[in-house]
Amino acid sequence: MVVLSPYLFSVYIDSVFDKIKDCNFGCKLKFYCMSVFMYADDILILAPSVSCLQHLLRICEEELNWLDMSINVKKSACLRVGPRFKHVCSNLVTFDGRVISWVDKVRYLGVYLLSAKSFSCSVENAKKSFYCAFNNIFGKVGRVATENVVVELLKKKCLPALLYGLEVCPLSSSQLKSLNYVVVSSFKKIFNVSSTEIAKECMLMFGCQDISVMIEKRKRNFLQKLSLSNSVVWTVCQEYVSRDLSNIGNMMVSH
Numbered sequence: 001m002v003v004l005s006p007y008l009f010s011v012y013i014d015s016v017f018d019k020i021k022d023c024n025f026g027c028k029l030k031f032y033c034m035s036v037f038m039y040a041d042d043i044l045i046l047a048p049s050v051s052c053l054q055h056l057l058r059i060c061e062e063e064l065n066w067l068d069m070s071i072n073v074k075k076s077a078c079l080r081v082g083p084r085f086k087h088v089c090s091n092l093v094t095f096d097g098r099v100i101s102w103v104d105k106v107r108y109l110g111v112y113l114l115s116a117k118s119f120s121c122s123v124e125n126a127k128k129s130f131y132c133a134f135n136n137i138f139g140k141v142g143r144v145a146t147e148n149v150v151v152e153l154l155k156k157k158c159l160p161a162l163l164y165g166l167e168v169c170p171l172s173s174s175q176l177k178s179l180n181y182v183v184v185s186s187f188k189k190i191f192n193v194s195s196t197e198i199a200k201e202c203m204l205m206f207g208c209q210d211i212s213v214m215i216e217k218r219k220r221n222f223l224q225k226l227s228l229s230n231s232v233v234w235t236v237c238q239e240y241v242s243r244d245l246s247n248i249g250n251m252m253v254s255h
Helices: 005-022 050-066 124-141 147-163 173-191 196-205 211-227 232-254
Strands: 036-039 042-045 105-108 111-114
Touching (some): 042 050, 147 173, 147 211
Antiparallel strands (some): 036 042, 105 111
16 A cells, blocks of 8 residues: 555645745755755755845745645754854744744754854754663663563664764764763663773674764765665765765775
């Protein structure tokens, strides 16, 4: 059985993309429009300036009104990335006078993007999700199940919450260390030890690799799938994706 509703909705809302693509505002890379990204009813608009962003918002809003849809201001936000990200910007305003405010952090498709000098993501919510899942599991079976069972539950139920979307996020060394600490501290609790080195040895014995290795593997799989697709993103970023795959392969060999 095939569920057609996502495909039909994509066709229905595709005119929004066409309208933004045909205007002279927004962002382009190698002559391809990079001003709008859509996944179901989640729309991400990119622009080089606040005035361009306001213009794209008008185009998007006009087309949505024609489709008998509207922008949910309560679920919408503006985020600034670049050298002047700390400067105060004018708020974007809809046709009916509603304001879309600027924020320091925004959630898009489960990933938290930050207002910063360069593109960056937050890992704090990922760590909270991991701790929530782990504490629920450990609180119910941690004292009655074997360590092997608890570790398998951690790998199947907790690690996906921690690693979700991180393969596409630029992570600093301090972020990787903080993510790895989350896993190490969990192994300390499972095996009732205080030594970090013993916890890391337990991780290796139970097939739980360092967090940086897991993320590199996920990134390699993501880039390989992207390289096999016919998407515009692959067409535009083919040179960079091929280079990153080569770098990741070298890193995996060194590990």
